[in-house]
Amino acid sequence: MCTYVTENVAVSGSAKGQGGWSSVSRATVYFDHPFHAPLEHSLNIDFTDPRDEGADASRRVAVELSAESARALAQAILATLDSGEASVNGAAAAATAGR
């Protein structure tokens, strides 16, 4: 089945594709038929920058992941953010206390 399930998420950052690094402002996340991955359905993410009117459709960075690996990735992202931000905040607190 075609799910049509799609979400456009505003993001802030950069991505590297065929043309090198560029800013990205939108992630289109969808679970549907992949173009390349040998799966019936996959979790697909396209990073683009629709603010850049000069950029054509080729300026995207894309992934097509199995559902299982996409969930593992999502958990890893959240865990890494939690640990990383705690580490940064802890270091900042220690530096403040040491003044």
Added chain:
Amino acid sequence: MYDGTLAETIRISGYGGELIKAYFARPLGPGPMPGVVVIHHGPGWDEGSKEITRRFAVNGYAAICPHLYHRAGPDASPDDAAAAARAAGGVPDQQFLGDAAGAIDFLRSLTYTNGKVGCIGYCSGGRQSFLAACSLALDAAVDCYGACVINAPPPGLPFKLEPCVHLADQLACPLLGLFGEEDKMPAPAETGELAKVLEDLGKTYDFHTYPGAGHGFFAVDRPSYRPEAAVDGWGKVFGWFERYLAA
């Protein structure tokens, strides 16, 4: 019999007179031959869609597959254009109909076609095939597992899809429907409801639902491929077009 074919990307006049890419394949024999518009699936104007187009040519049809996502990325690869079209909410029905009308006009303008034109669509193209059969001058149509004819897509999505069963009374050509029993969109209940609508309207149609097959059973390069259903389905497609598109 000589079996040479020609296949190439051309440009046709689509919606609003805009030139769009289309993949065109035809037998090199003199004709007259029928025409077929191939409507690609959601993932776009890909190699599989072009292979289907060539298959029609090998079997005696002038076939054309318009690039429905052309405007989303005129110079981009088909997958990038498909991604851009999805992010923008898909293709509006009126735009599709304009592109399909351009493809039909192109086929009828050829000196070696017999004036009869059919259409066939897969996945989202199945719904569009139904839409075209209700809206444009066609002689036969095939809907391969097109969803959202009866039921609306899940709410809250950026897609501009609306059910189009209300157009069924305008269906002006015979419609063949090929579906998978394990498909969820369209599920057998939805295609059964569509069959009842067509039956009540007295339309010419023939629906087949294959056991052991789900969505995309014709797609040879995907895990959804089901050879038994696909081989039988191809036989029904060629039988349908031979019946209704012969001069």
